[in-house]
Amino acid sequence: MALLVVLGLTAALQAAASSGSIDEFINAEMPASGTPGLAYAVVEDGEITSGARGEVLRGSGDPVTPDTPFLIGSISKSITAMAVMQLVEAGQVDLDAPVSRYLEVFADRPSGAITIRQLLGHTSGYSTRQGNGAHTDQSGAEDALSQHVAQIAQWTPAHQPGTVWDYSNANYQILGAVIEAVSGEDYAGYVERRILAPIGMENSFVADGERHDGVARGHLPWFGTKRPVKDSRPNRVTAPAGGVIASADDLARYLAVMMNGQDDVISADSKADMLRPASGASPNYGFGWSLDAESGTVFHTGTSRGVETLALFVPAERKGAVVLVNAGSGFGFGETATLRTGLSATALGLDHDGDAGGWSRKSVFLMFALLPPFFVFCAVWAWLHRDRLRAKSGFSGLVSIWLPLPMMIALAWTALHLIPALFGISIGTLYLFLPDMALMMMATAATGLLWAVFRLGVFYSGRS
Template identity: 55%
Template sequence: MWRLLSLLTALVLTSPVNAQFGETMQAIEALVDEAMPTSSAPGLAYAVVERGTVQASARGEMLLGSGRAVTADTPFQLGSISKSFTAMAVMQLVEAGEVSLDAGISTYLEEFNGQAGAAITVRELLSHTSGYSTLQGNQSHTDQTGGSDELAARVNRLAELVPAAQRGQRWWYSNANYLILGRLVEVVSGATFADYIESEILEPAGMNSSFVADGEVHETIATGHPPWFTGRRPVADRRTSRVMAPAGGVIASAADVARYLAIMTNGQDDLISAESKALMLQPANVASPFYGLGWFIDVENGDAYHTGLSPGVETIAALSLSEGRGVVVLVNASSGMGFGLTADLLSGIPAIALDDPYVSVGSQLSAKLFFVMLMSLPVFFVAGIVGAWLLRAGLRAKSGVSGHFSLWFPLLTTGTMSWAFLSLVPNLFSVPLNTLSLYQPDMVILLIASSVTGLALAVFRLGVFYLGRNEQIQA
C-alpha cells in the first residue's frame, strides 16, 4: 500500500494543470517578482496543490553569493510546520490503540509521575492547552549534546516544571508541548523520533528529499539568512537540532511538502484515516477555538495553516478545507525590523493560492524608524561621553537641587531603558535574549550596545562631577 501511495503522490506532481491553476501560478509569479527584491531573501521555493494536482517553483540561491540554485526539491528546515508531523505520528498511535487522546501524559511517560503536569492529556498537549507557557517552551538549555537521548533529557527537565496555567483553561503556544509529544512517540513506538517520522510518514508519503534533524550539518539544506543591519548574512551554526525536532526539526522540500498537503486534503484513509485528518483540522476544544491538533484554524475563511521560524528561515503551509487546496512557501531569510520584510511572500502567496483576501504590509516606515533609532543610540551615547569630558568644567559647576537632578536623572532614564531593552523586550517575544539573538542578531546587538553605552554615559557624567569636586576640595 505504501509503495502505491508513493507512486500516486509522485504522479500528481507531473499532472498537467488546468487553466485556472495556470492563472493562479501566474499571479503568484507576479507577486514574487514584486516582493522578492524588497525582501532581500536569497532564495524561495513554493508549491500549490489543488485536488491532487501540484505545481512547484523556486527562485534564488541556497546560500547568498554561492550560485547554488534553490529548486522545488531543495530541503528547508520547516520550523513549527513540523508540529503537524508530530501530531500525525500521535494520531497514528491513537489509531493503533496504543495512545488515548484523553489520557494523562504520565500514563506513557513515567518521568511525569507525581509531577505537576502529570494529568495533562495528550489532546491538551496537541492543542497547546496544557498550561505550559510560550516562555517555558523557549527556555535555553545546555543539553544539546547531539546524542540520541537528548530529547529524553530535555523532557525530564520539562517534567519538573510547574505549568504556568491550569491545564485546559487557556491557549498558550509552547514548544514544550511538542517536545513532550515527541518523547511520547519514542516511548510508545520504541523508535527514535527521527526514525519513526521518516519510516512512518516521510517515506510512505514519497517525501524523498526530506528527513528529520539529526544534529549534523547538511550541505543539501538551504542556509538560513537572519537580518543583519538592513542586509543579511548566513547563519554561523548550520547544525540541525535533534532535541528540537518534534517542535521544529522536520526538513523538507516544497515539492515534498506538497505531497504531504495533498494527503491532508484528499479525504481518504492513508497515512491516517480521513476521520483523524478531520479531527486535526478543526478547533480542538473551547480553550482552543483557532487551533486543532498540530494546525492553526482560520474558521472565517475555512482554512488551516501553520507557520515556521528557524534561524534565518521562515515557512508557511496552508490548506483550504472546502476547496481541497494547499500551498507551501519556504524562504531562506527571516524578516528584519522594517528592512528585508518577507511578509508579502509568506502571506501573499498563500492568499492567492487559496483565493483569500490579502493586504500588503507596505513599507513599515515606523519599524524602520525604530531600527534607525536603535542604530543611532550607541553613537549618541558615546558622543555624550566625549562631550561630558570636553565640557567637564561646566558639568562640575552644577549645584543645587536642579544641578544634582540633572546629574542623577540620566541614570534613572538609561537604567529604565536598559531594563526595557534587556528584560521587557525579550519577555514581549517570550524568548530569552540569547535565543532571540539567533533570529534577530542585529537587533539584539543594538539593544545591548544601547544599554551599555547609555548606562556608561550616565555613570561617566557622575564620575566626572564627583571626582572633579573631590580634586577641587583637596586643592
Template identity: 50%
Template sequence: MWRYLGLFLLPFLTTPALPQADTQAAAIDAYLDEAMPAASAPGLAWAILDDGDWLAGGRGERVLGSGLPVTDDTPFALGSISKSFTALAIMQLVEAGAVDLDDAIADHLDSFEGQPGAAITIRQLLSHTSGYSTLQGNSFQTGHMRQLAGTSPARAPGTAWQYSNANYLILGAVIETVSGREFEAYIETEILAPLGMENSSVGGRAAGDRMAIGHTPWFGGRRPVPDQGRASGGMAAAGGIVASAADMALYLAMMSNGEDDLITAEHKAMMMRPASAASPFYGLGWFIDAEADAVYHTGLTPGVETLAILSRSQQRGGVVLVNANSGMGFGVTGDILVGMSAFALGENPEPGGQHFGTQSLYVMVLVLPVLFVAGIMLAWRGRAGLRAKSGVSGWFSLVFPVFSTLAMAWVFVDLMPKLFGAPLATFYLYQPDMTILLVASAVTGVGFAIFRLVLALSGRR
C-alpha cells in the same frame, strides 16, 4: 514565537478566481519578481495544491552569492510546521490504540510522575492549552526533559491557550516511549517514506549540501547561518523536520484528500477543528482561520521562515519556504508568506504592508549608541559645568539619567526579547544585528549616565 511578523493576517486575501496552471505560474513569478528584492530574500521555494494536482517552483540561491539554485526539490528547515507532523504521528498512535488523547503525560512518561505537569493531557499538549508559556517553551532545549518535567506550568492546564514549544517536546518524548523508536526513525518510516517524500528527513543530516542555508538580518544585509538552522534530538518534534516544497505538496495533498490513509479522514478533520473552548483558533497541530475556512502553520528557525496552508472546504493549499529571517521593518519576508498564502487559496495577493513602527525602532537603536558616545565626549568637555551643579535641581539632573538609562537597559535586554517570547540569547539567533544594537544602546546609555555622574563628583572638594 515571532508572530509579530503578521503572517497570520489572512484577511489580506482578495477575491478573483484562480487562473489556470500556466498563467498561475506566470502570476506567481511576476509577484515574486517584486516581492523577493523587497524582502532581501536569497532564495525561495513554493508549491500550490489544487484539487489533487500541484504546481511547484524555486528561485534564488541556496547560499547568498553561491550561484547554487533553489528548486522545488531543495530541502528547507520547516520550523514549527513540524508540529503538524508530530500531531499526525500522535494520531497514528491513537488509531493504533497505544495512546488516548485524554491520557495524562504521566501515563506515558515516568519523569512526569509526581511532577507539576503530571495531569496535563495529550490533547492539551497538542492544542497548546497545557499551561506552559511561550517563554518556557523557548527556554528549554533538547536533553532537558527532566528539567521540563519539574517545571510548573505558567497557567492551570486547560484554562487558556498559549503557544509553547514545550508541548511538542513532550509529545516527541511520548512518541519515542510509546513506539519504542527514536522520533527521527518513527517520522521517516511512518510518514515521510509512505508519502514518497524523498527529499525530506528529520534534523537535516540526510539533506547534506543540498539543503538551503538560512540567512539572518545583518545591518541592512544578510548573513548565512553556519549550522543551517538544523534541529536534533528532542527539539525535532517542535521544529526539526526538513522538507522540500515538492515533498510538502505530497504531504498537503494527503491531509486534504478526505481519504483514509496514514490516518482516517475523520481524524484529519478533527485535527483541523478547534480542539477545545480554550483553543478556538488552534486544532491539533494546526492554526485555524475560520474566516478564510483554512488551517495553516508557520515555521521559524534561525535564517528560515516557512508557511503551509490548507483550505478546509476545498482541496486547495500551498507552502512557501524562504531562507531568510525578517528584518526589523527592513527586508520583511513575512509579506511574501502572506502573499503566497493568497495564491494557495486561489486569490491574488495585496501589496505588502507598511512597517514604520519596527523601522523606527530599528533606526532608534541604531542611532542611540552614537548619541550616547557623543554625550560622553560632551560631558568631558563640559565637566566644569557638571561639577558646578548644586541644589535639588542640580543633583536631580545628575542622578535621574542613571535611573532612566538603567530602566532603558532593562527594557532593551530583558523585556523586549521576552515580548517576542524568548530570552535575549534566543532572540540573537534570529535577529543578531538588532540584538547587538539593543545591547550596545543599553551599555552606552548606562555608561554615559554613570560617567557623567562620576565626572561631576570627582571634581568636588
C-alpha cells in the same frame, strides 16, 4: 518565537488579492526581502505546480529547486500531531490521558496531569518562553530528546493546565518523547517510516544532528543584508517541534493528503479532528495547525535560524500553498512576511493587503541604531562641558545630575528584558534569530548606562 513566526499573516489576508501572477509577485517582493532563495508549491485537488528562485547558499551558484529540502520549523508540529493520531487510532494513546501514563518522569509532578490533548492544543500550561529555552543539543546523543523532556518534567507550568492557550515548543517535544516511548522507535525513525515514506516525501527527513548536503542554508538578517548561518545542523531535541526537513513539492504532497478526505496514513476522521479547535481554551488552534474560522483557512508558519516557512490551505476547496525561504526576517528591514504570505495568497486567490506596520518597525530599528552613537556623543559633550556640569547646584541641579541614571536603568531593562519578553524569549534567544537587532539593543543598554555613570563621575570628580 510564536509572535515572530505569525507576524504579518493576519494583515496579509485583508483586501483584494493581486491580479498579477506568482512570478510577477516574486519579482516585486523578493529583492526587498533580501532572500537568497525561495521555493513554493501550490496544490489543488491533488495536482501540484511548483517553482523556485535563487540559491541554496548566497554566492554558491547552486540553484534552489522545488525538490530542495528546507528546515520547515514549526510546520513540523502538524507532522508530530499526525504521528500521535496514528497511535491514537492504534489504541496505544488516549487523547485525554495524562502524560504521566506514557512518560514515567512526569509521575507525581505538577505537570503529570497534563493530557495529550492539552499538549497538542498548547493548553498544557507551559509558556512560550519555557518552550523557547533550548535551541541546541550539545550532547548529540540518541536519547537527547528523552533527556531534555526529563528536564521539562521538573518544570512547573506557568499556567494551570487546560485554562490558557500559550504556544510552547515544550508541548511538542514532550509529544515526541511520547511517540518514542509508545512506539519503541526513535522519533526520526518513526516519522520517516510511518509518515514521510507512505506520503511519498522522498526529499524529506527528520533532524539527526548531522549536516546534509543539498539542504538550503539559512541566512540571518545583518544590518540590511543576510549572512549565512555558520552551523545550520538541526538537532534531535527540537525535531518534534521544528526539526523536519522537507522540500516544497513534498510539503504540497503532505497538504494534499490532509485535504483528500480519505483513510491513508491516518483516517479521514482523524484528519478532521486535527483541523478542529483542540478545546474551548484553544479556539484558534487544532492539533498542530492554526485555524482561521473567518476565512476558512488552516495554516502554520515556521521560524528556524535563517529559514522561514509557511503552509496555508483551504480544506473546503482542497487547495493549498507552501512557501519556503532561506532567510530570517529582519526587523523593519529585509522582512520576509510579505513575500511568504503574499505569495501564498496570490497563489490561492485569497485577499492580500501586505503589512501596514512596516514603518513602525523600521522606526524602532532606526531608534536602536541611533541611540548608542547618541549616548557616546552625550558622554563626549559632558566631558567637553564639564565645568558647566560641575557648576550645577541645589536640589534642581542634583535632580538633573542623577535623573539620567534611573532613566537609563529603565531603558536597559526595557531593551534587555521587556521587549524580548513580549516575544516570549530572552535577549540571548533574540540574538540567535535577529543578531543585528539584539546587538543594537544590548549596545543601547550599555552605552546609556555608561553615559549616565560617566556623567556622574565627571560631576563629582571635579568638586572639592
